Amino acid sequence: MNNEIINEISENLNIKKEGIEAVLKLLEEGNTVPFIARYRKEATGALDEEQIRSINEYYEYQVNLLKRKEDVIRLIDEKGLLTDELKDNIMKASKLVEVEDIYRPYKEKKKTKATEAIKNGLEPLAKIIMSFKKVDIKKIAESYLNDNVKSVDEAITGASYIIAEWISDNASYRKYIRSNMSNYGVIHSKLKKGATDESKTYEMYHDYEERVKYIKPHRVLALNRGEKEGILSVDISADDDYIISFLEKKLIKDESTESASIVKSAIRDSYKRLIIPSIEREVRADLKEVAETAAIEVFGENLENLILTPPMKDIMVLGFDPAYRTGCKLAVVSPTSSVLNISVIYPHEPHNKWEESKKVLKDLFKKYNIDVVSIGNGTASRESEKLVAEAISEYKDKDVKYVIVSEAGASVYSASELAIKEFPDLTVEKRSAISIARRLQDPLSELVKIDSKSIGVGQYQHDVNEKKLDESLDFVVSKCVNNVGVNINTASTSILKYVSGLTKTSIDKIIGYREKNGRINSRDELVKGKVLTPKVYEQSIGFMRVIDGNNIMDETSIHPESYAVASKLLEDIGYTAKDVGKEELVKKLDGINLDEYSKKLGVDKYTLEDIIKCLKQPNRDFRDDFEKPILKSDILKIEDLKEGMELFGTVRNVVDFGAFVDIGLHDDALVHISKLTDKYIKHPSEVVAVGDIVTCYVEKIDLAKNRVSLSLINPNMVKN
Structure with a gap:
């Protein structure tokens, strides 16, 4: 174990050294994160799974960083160019990018304008120019003419290329420019020339700009996706004049010399041709990494809250997988998750067997003593909800309830080898009805069968690093x-x-x-x-x-x-x-x-x-301890709503800009982050989580778009 790294982890994660040492030792001995968190609290000081994972990830990163530092020191030393100061600078670097910046001038270079100029013998001329001596540069340049350098202008141009590369390879300049672009740069997007955005998905980004420092993760991912789809062009601009002025102050030793104008030209060339393109790529890569991390965290948090939805034990459930042409599939599932009956009804277009379908439902209610109907929220969901609500109102033997459940991933599971093995004689759709019923009875046991990415509680999950996402979601499911x-x-x-x-x-x-x-x-x-x-x-x-x-x-x-x-x-x-x-x-x-x-x-x-x-x-x-799903017996229509109306809803998804709440309409309603609370919050997850039952108020109704905006702030509460 490396004590310096342990001290750094302790300082950055605010965890006692003894706990960190215990975690690393226990992991090295082959203990799992859940085992350490649950059964080795005395050794770690009761650190939880998240803290244990953070310690392990931080330690691994720092060990890899140290290894890279040692490799860079060795490689520079092998060239005979290592100094104590250089070694010290490498060891002080806190990030991999800083180590690579320091190593940059010593790397074996591909063919560049500067390497060609060096090959043509112009490096001594570049050094003379950078000395800022009061000499006749053109006259000196004459002595560097050869078969490959045919004129004084060519010699000075070649020397300028060498100077430009020296400037670009300077670690401290790169660090300064990277910091400047990250803090003061502006990210721009516009509709790409010749592109069309027919669905208007990226309409707000057709002519958009924002400071790099303040851009939200979901916007970064939206811009990246729009660019990848060939709809948007995206770039970052920096204060070029300010940065060039900074470089001139650092490099121009004497304005009165001939060298001054040559070096100024080399600075501009270095900045425009070499520095800015690579720094922009690095800054955008950093933005992407931060955005991906945020998206993965949101997905993980949403997934955790969803799969920890309390099971509805000891109930007889009728799973209802809605559809039009192919019919609605029904599955009666017992309290022990056994499948007792599979049926198909055709209430919707083009069959329209509404009354016949209602009779089938009521017969199933009676025969199997159904407690709850679990309706999938996909195609034909709201029409099916109306059918179920009517059947329930006409059925007088028992107070049957219904609930709308997310069917995201049900079709993925139903077509999987696991589902085929479990129900070899059933069609994909019939397996979906079983999954929809079981999701209500025991969400955890049912949802672990599905690839977490298909569960539908993420944000731009298809735009993030798949390996990192899989690892994070596996960790969440394992923890649960x-x-x-x-x-x-x-x-x-x-x-x-x-x-x-x-x-x-x-x-x-x-x-x-x-x-x-x-x-x-x-x-x-x-x-x-x-x-x-x-x-x-x-x-x-x-x-x-x-x-x-x-x-x-x-x-x-x-x-x-x-x-x-x-x-x-x-x-x-x-x-x-x-x-x-x-x-x-x-x-x-x-x-x-x-x-x-x-x-x-x-x-x-x-x-x-x-x-x-x-x-x-x-x-x-x-x-x-978590909130159970809301059971209903009657349907809600958008026409029933009025602004200011109080409703109960279930949080279905939490994203960077707000939360989507199911209030019983066809589409979930949005609560914008600004309407979640009257206090300042950085992220919606500070206030709500997937599965929460919330009291909400109708903020705005758009009948044309069939869209509702909600607020969690009571409009009747007057601030003092």
Whole structure:
């Protein structure tokens, strides 16, 4: 471990050195991020998954940066050009781009105007010009004429090319110009010559400019996409005169010499031909990286909130996948996720079997005692909602409800190998209806089957680095799965692959063991039966639950390594494992002194605190703390709305410029960032998250465009 890097991480991430050292050591020993976050709190100081990942990423970057510094020092030293000052400058560089700037003059160069001039023997002339001596440059240039340099003007021009490259290769000048462009440059976009923007997707960018320093990530990605599609032309302008003046002050030693005008010309050439094009590329690359990081963070946060939507347990669901010509597919799914019935109805164009379709729905309500209809939000969704609402109002035996769920990714899953294996005899559309039903019953278990990028809660996710996006979303899903835990007897391969420490081999062994033995009755079966190796068992078992097994502790997130401590604690206060979760035990545990029992049981306070939580609520699902979907029985039309009207809605997506809220219309309504709160916020995620149930107010209704704008600020609240 490198102490300098650890000190830097500690300072930048505001984390204690001891915690960082512990994290790096635990990772090196092969422990997973979820395992460290949950079961090694005493070593890390209770760092969470995000902090552990940040430490690891920061350390890896700094190690790679140090390696590059050492390589650059070696390469320059091999040329015999390394000085103590140069070495010191390289070691002080805090970014890779700064190291590359320093190394730039020493790199093997491709053929350039300057390298050709050097080859033609003009480097000494360039040095004489840069000395700013009061000499006759033209006369001196005559002595440099040869077969390749035929005139004095050619000699001076060649020497100027060399000077221009020297200026361009100067690390401090590049750093200054990069900083100037990043802080004071202006990014411009316009409609590309000959291009058309028929859909007006980029209308606001047809003649647009903004300071580089202030441009928002979503605008950067929009500009990049428009440029990539050949609709926009984009560039960054800097204050050329100011920067050229800066370079002249740095380089012109004596204005009265002949050299002055030559060097001024070389400065302009260097700036326009060599420096600005490459610096602009670097600044735009930086903007893209920042924008991608922001987009990935927003996507990850939205995904996390979506897949942690509370499951609607113990309900009979009718999944409804809307369509026109091919008919609406229906799937009755039991509380245990078994598929009991598959049907198809044709209420819409071109069939128009409205009454017949309603009868099918009401018959299914009665036969299967349906609690909720889960309607996909795709094509024909609102017409289907009307059908369901009518059927519910006419059905008097039970108060059936319905909910609109996002069907994003359902078709991707339905056509996947996994879906084909699960339902080989069903068509893609019928599998979609099952997925739509199960998304309501257990969003986490169903959504892990789908490529996260297809779930539809991102912003420009197709414009960002795919590898980084995949890694980030995998991390989010893994964090969620391990925080919730899985039922080892019912968990699918799709969800087991996210469990800490499990590999494909170990998952296959668990599935094989289940199939052979019917069920797993205790956690220790997996290690005793050699299903899992001791290391895999250690890393994974705390995140897998055995419900109704031989040991109540197997239903909790208590790790088997702490069972002895948990049993000793129960014994000490006069209870047994049979009392876990009972009210009397809960009251007794509430009165425990953590410091006292930590010493008494020889365990750290973090572990003891987690044990106590599990003994009080063995089957607690922390997703229950989140808001459940809004169930409805009647439909809302845009014509029903009035400005200022108060509504309840569900946040479907959070983006840089606001949030989209489902209030029951065909399209989600936008709450602009300025209408989320009356306080200043940098990002909508400070106020709302995907899945939140919000009270909102109709701000504006555009009937022509079928568009509604909302506000979360109560118009009736008067500021003092």
